[in-house]
Amino acid sequence: MIRVDLTILVAITLAICHTASASAEPASSRQAELMYLLKHDCGSCHGMRLEGGLGPALNPQQLQPLSIETLSMTILHGRPGTPMPPWKPFLSQEEAWWLASQLKQGIQP
C-alpha cells in the first residue's frame, strides 16, 4: 500500500514538474543517442524492435493505458520488485519525457 501511495505521489510531483520542464526537447544529436540507447540498451530486455523479451513489449497498444507521465516516471525510477532499473543516472527528466512520448507515438528505433 505504501508503495502505491508513493507511486502516486511521485506521479503527481512529476506531472507538476513537467509543466515547467518537459516542453524542452533534447537537441537532435542527443535524440539520436537516445534512440540508439532505446534500441540497444532498453532493447536488451524489451527487444531491439521493442516487441518484448524478458521485459514487456513497448508498442503503443501495450502502452495505451499508461500516460506519458507514468511512462517517464517508470523510465526514470524503474519498477521496484521487477528487473526494470532506474535510468535517472543517465537521463534527464526532459529526455525521459521525450522517450516516453516517442514510445506512445509508436516508433521503430
Next chain:
Amino acid sequence: MKSLLLILLIALNGLAHGACLTRGTGDMGIIVERADGSVLVVDTSAHKVLFRVEGLGDLSHASAVFSRDERYAYVFGRDGGLSKIDILCGTLDKRVIQGGNSIGGAISQDGKLIAVSNYVPGGVKVFSAADLSLIADIPATATAKGKGSKTVGLVDTSGQRFVFALYDTGEIWILDMKQPDKPALTKFTNIGRLPYDGLITPDGRYYISGLFGEDGLALLDLWHPEKRIRRILDHYGKGKKQLPVYKMPHLEGWAVAGNQTFLPAVGHHEVLVVNTSDWKESGRIAVHGQPIFVIARPDGRQLWVNFAFPDNDTIQVIDSETLKIIKTLKPGKGTLHMEFTPRGEEVWISVRDKDEIQIYDTENLTLKTRFKATKPSGIFFTNRAHQTGL
C-alpha cells in the same frame, strides 16, 4: 545427344554447388550481426569472413548451436525464427517462425533434435534438425495473467534430455525426448523467484539457474534428480543493496579451473567463486562493473569478463589461480560477447558500437587484429558442436 545432356547436367550441377566450399569446418564459426538480421561465416585460422548470410529476421539477442557434423548452424532469433544455415555454402537452408518471441535453443545429444525456448507464448518446441519440422510442443505453466511463463536457460544433457527454467513461475523442468512421440517431463517447482538463465556443467551433471528475484542460485544434480533442488550461495548479496541491473547476466559456458567455478553476481560488481565439491562460496573478486559473461579460457588458467551498461566498454582478465585481475582492456562501447578459439590461443570479441570484431592473443593479452562487422553480438565457433550445453 545423350552425352550433351549429361555434360549440361554436370555443368548445371557445378553451378548450383559452385559457391560451396570443400574444406573442413572445424576452424569455422558464425558472428551475429544483430541489427541487420544477418550472420557472417568466418574462418578462425585465416581471420577471414567467408560469407554473409542475410534474411534471418530480428537477431537482437540471438544464439546458435551447431550440427554434429559442424556443417550447419541453427540460429535462434528474437522474433521466434529458427534458421538453419549451411556454413559451407553460405546459404540459408531453411527458416521457420516457430514462436512469437524466443530466447535460445539447444541440440540433442544425438544431434537429431533442436529445442527452442520461447518468451511468447512460453514453453519449448522441439524440431527435427534435418528439416525443422515440429516434433513436440511443450507449453509452459500459465501465469496469473493466463499467459505461458517465459522459458529461459534451455540446455541439452545426456539421454536425449533438455533442461530449462520457467521465469515467471519459478520452476525447472527436465524434458526427456528419448521417445520423440512421448515427451516426458519432470518438474521442480518453488525453485526460487525469477530464474533468468541457466547453465549446465560440461559433463551434463549439474544444472544451475540464476535467480533475479532473490539471493542465491538453484542447483539440480541430474544424476540424482530425486534429491530435488538445492539452493546454493543463498547468502550472496545479503545485507548489501543490489545495484540497478541494466542488463541481465548470462550463465553460459562454465568457467571452471580445478575445483573452482566462477559466476557473475547479479546487481554487484563482483565475480563469485564457488567450490564445486561442496557448492560453497570460496571467494569473491571485485571487478569493474556488473559482469555479464564470465568465461574461462579452455585451459582454465584465465577468466575473461565483460560488463553491463554503462561499463560495457571494458573487459577484465583474471588469473584463475591467484584471483587477481591481470589486465583491463577497453575494446570499446558495446563489448557484448567473447568466444575462444577451440584451444584458446585467441579470443574473438564483438564491439557493437565500433562495428568490429577484435581478436586478442590470450598469451600476451594484446590486440592481434580486427575486422569490420555490422553491430556484431554473439560469436559462435563450430567446436561447440561437441560440447554438452553449448
